[in-house]
Amino acid sequence: xxxxxxxxxxxxxxxxxxxxxxxxxxxxxxxxxxxxxxxxxxxxxxxxxxxxxxxxxxxxxxxxxxxxxxxxxxxxxxxxxxxxxxxxxxxxxxxxxxxxxxxxxxxxxxxxxxxxxxxxxxxxxxxxxxxxxxxxxxxxxxxxxxxxxxxxxxxxxxxxxxxxxxxxxxxxxxxxxxxxxxxxxxxxxxxxxxxxxxxxxxxxxxxxxxxxxxxxxxxxxxxxxxxxxxxxxxxxxxxxxxxxxxxxxxxxxxxxxxxxxxxxxxxxxxxxxxxxxxxxxxxxxxxxxxxxxxxxxxxxxxxxxxxxxxxxxxxxxxxxxxxxxxxxxxxxxxxxxxxxxxxxxxxxxxxxxxxxxxxxxxxxxxxxxxxxxxxxxxxxxxxxxxxxxxxxxxxxxxxxxxxxxxxxxxxxxxxxxxxxxxxxxxxxxxxxxxxxxxxxxxxxxxxxxxxxxxxxxxxxxxxxxxxxxxxxxxxxxxxxxxxxxxxxxxxxxxxxxxxxxxxxxxxxxxxxxxxxxxxxxxxxxxxxxxxxxxxxxxxxxxxxxxxxxxxxxxxxxxxxxxxxxxxxxxxxxxxxxxxxxxxxxxxxxxxxxxxxxxxxxxxxxxxxxxxxxxxxxx
Numbered sequence: 309x310x311x312x313x314x315x316x317x318x319x320x321x322x323x324x325x326x327x328x329x330x331x332x333x334x335x336x337x338x339x340x341x342x343x344x345x346x347x348x349x350x351x352x353x354x355x356x357x358x359x360x361x362x363x364x365x366x367x368x369x370x371x372x373x374x375x376x377x378x379x380x381x382x383x384x385x386x387x388x389x390x391x392x393x394x395x396x397x398x399x400x401x402x403x404x405x406x407x408x409x410x411x412x413x414x415x416x417x418x419x420x421x422x423x424x425x426x427x428x429x430x431x432x433x434x435x436x437x438x439x440x441x442x443x444x445x446x447x448x449x450x451x452x453x454x455x456x457x458x459x460x461x462x463x464x465x466x467x468x469x470x471x472x473x474x475x476x477x478x479x480x481x482x483x484x485x486x487x488x489x490x491x492x493x494x495x496x497x498x499x500x501x502x503x504x505x506x507x508x509x510x511x512x513x514x515x516x517x518x519x520x521x522x523x524x525x526x527x528x529x530x531x532x533x534x535x536x537x538x539x540x541x542x543x544x545x546x547x548x549x550x551x552x553x554x555x556x557x558x559x560x561x562x563x564x565x566x567x568x569x570x571x572x573x574x575x576x577x578x579x580x581x582x583x584x585x586x587x588x589x590x591x592x593x594x595x596x597x598x599x600x601x602x603x604x605x606x607x608x609x610x611x612x613x614x615x616x617x618x619x620x621x622x623x624x625x626x627x628x629x630x631x632x633x634x635x636x637x638x639x640x641x642x643x644x645x646x647x648x649x650x651x652x653x654x655x656x657x658x659x660x661x662x663x664x665x666x667x668x669x670x671x672x673x674x675x676x677x678x679x680x681x682x683x684x685x686x687x688x689x690x691x692x693x694x695x696x697x698x699x700x701x702x703x704x705x706x707x708x709x710x711x712x713x714x715x716x717x718x719x720x721x722x723x724x725x726x727x728x729x730x731x732x733x734x735x736x737x738x739x740x741x742x743x744x745x746x747x748x749x750x751x752x753x754x755x756x757x758x759x760x761x762x763x764x765x766x767x768x769x770x771x772x773x774x775x776x777x778x779x780x781x782x783x784x785x786x787x788x789x790x791x792x793x794x795x796x797x798x799x800x801x802x803x804x805x806x807x808x809x810x811x812x813x814x815x816x817x818x819x820x821x822x823x824x825x826x827x828x829x830x831x832x833x834x835x836x837x838x839x840x841x842x843x844x845x846x847x848x849x850x851x852x853x854x855x856x857x858x859x860x861x862x863x864x865x866x867x868x869x870x871x872x873x874x875x876x877x878x879x880x881x882x883x884x885x886x887x888x889x890x891x892x893x894x895x896x897x898x899x900x901x902x903x904x905x906x907x908x909x910x911x912x913x914x915x916x917x918x919x920x921x922x923x924x925x926x
Contacts (some may be wrong), residue, residue: 638923
């Protein structure tokens with residue numbers, strides 16, 4: 309791995325100036341475009357900050373402070389400044405190499421009546437500004453409130469979601485109908501985009517955002533509950549991403565991984581991302597049929613969802629004991645003979661009661677991973693428990709997918725056995741084109757999301773759909789659904805959710821799913837507007853997968869192929885919604901075209917439509 313670290317204190321002191329007399333501080337990003345200004349008012353005992361980008365206001369003067377250190381600051385003293393520029397290689401990701409480049413300053417806050425000082429750390433990246441509070445000493449820490457605010461300019465629009473699987477709704481920063489989830493994406497009147505995010509929420513509680521009744525443009529922090537620990541203790545990172553466009557926000561989402569500790573798993577060879585299909589009928593025979601389908605169609609895993617050990621909400625259901633129709637060891641043995649792994653779902657209730665029993669048991673069975681279900685999220689207790697459980701799974705070589713309301717803050721860098729998580733309005737809810745063109749610029753800023761992609765779940769393909777348990781169905785086009793598997797990053801990518809092997813009839817376009825990777829060497833965000841359209845290109849082992857979707861409106865989309873290497877010729881297999889003239893059940897047209905880096909392709913997308921491509925060098 310090529311890596312370089314720069315610790316030039318002299319340069320850092322220029323870029324991050326601390327004026328002792330005024331006790332104010334400025335930290336500037338390595339490219340000089342982002343600036344964080346902190347001021348101290350000795351009269352009020354408050355500290356405040358502001359963020360600008362190329363002179364444009366991003367965050368107007370806003371308050372800083374946390375329990376024990378608010379309205380009572382006596383002095384601000386410089387501690388350390390440094391500059392870092394390094395690269396690291398993730399176990400897997402959206403790109404093979406991640407750059408970590410920032411200028412950092414640390415100051416100590418002295419508060420009246422308190423012996424220990426509070427360190428305040430600021431990092432200025434080219435992609436955003438991050439800061440955190442660090443309690444010093446070795447005493448008891450009780451954090452009841454964080455007083456950090458984000459005062460945004462007039463006429464800022466935010467994409468509000470009250471919970472992790474909710475629809476994001478654009479609205480002004482006033483009269484919110486509740487608390488907002490993180491990340492919170494913002495569009496400023498000056499043309500800039502920003503996002504308020506969290507990094508490294510591991511042994512802490514969830515923090516959402518709210519606006520006080522009668523206020524506008526002032527976003528405040530709302531902790532789920534108190535946090536109690538012992539110093540030294542660092543809070544999670546508060547992060548303000550800043551970009552010229554919404555696509556740039558998404559392209560820069562590695563910044564959240566950079567705010568987390570490096571990988572703590574010494575041997576990661578057993579961590580294998582891949583494609584996975586759910587077993588919808590809980591019997592050994594049905595499971596073996598899914599294994600056969602998975603092996604035929606290039607999938608990597610099968611998954612047993614809720615019910616395999618009995619009713620998941622029942623206290624008597626035991627995740628050590630499969631129901632009578634399932635012989636899990638036999639299924640694992642059969643799957644292994646076909647090169648397929650097996651995942652098991654376990655509800656939070658059973659995880660709490662049986663975690664230490666099932667980890668060695670599942671390893672003895674040969675289980676590849678556990679999908680945590682209906683996890684408790686938000687509180688300090690359960691957030692801490694959850695991350696400890698992931699680390700315990702790593703000790704038994706078990707991968708993890710966390711479902712329901714959990715949203716990531718970068719822990720997969722530290723424990724990459726956490727492949728993915730839900731916390732998204734996935735295909736279980738049958739989101740429309742507006743939702744699917746919004747979430748890449750909101751939820752996916754935080755990292756991978758398991759969206760349980762559906763494909764055949766339509767009345768024209770399933771005549772008995774109206775009488776099934778899942779009577780709702782897909783309204784997006786077939787190629788829209790194909791494109792989601794590229795646009796929506798998830799190292800563990802569920803395909804054919806709600807489907808069974810018999811629903812597929814060897815449609816020509818299934819080759820796209822057959823060859824689809826789930827982790828990438830490079831990612832380019834070609835174009836996009838929040839809630840309107842998005843186009844993404846991702847590369848693995850020299851092959852590009854390209855995908856674009858529109859919202860609920862028909863749209864002509866332009867794809868510049870300038871991400872390809874100049875001077876080389878490529879062959880593109882293109883998948884489009886062909887309509888009734890394509891005489892297959894799914895009406896997907898498959899065509900071939902020669903392309904180069906100078907090629908510009910235009911496609912007329914149907915409402916809720918899409919286009920997908922596989923591009924290989926000739």
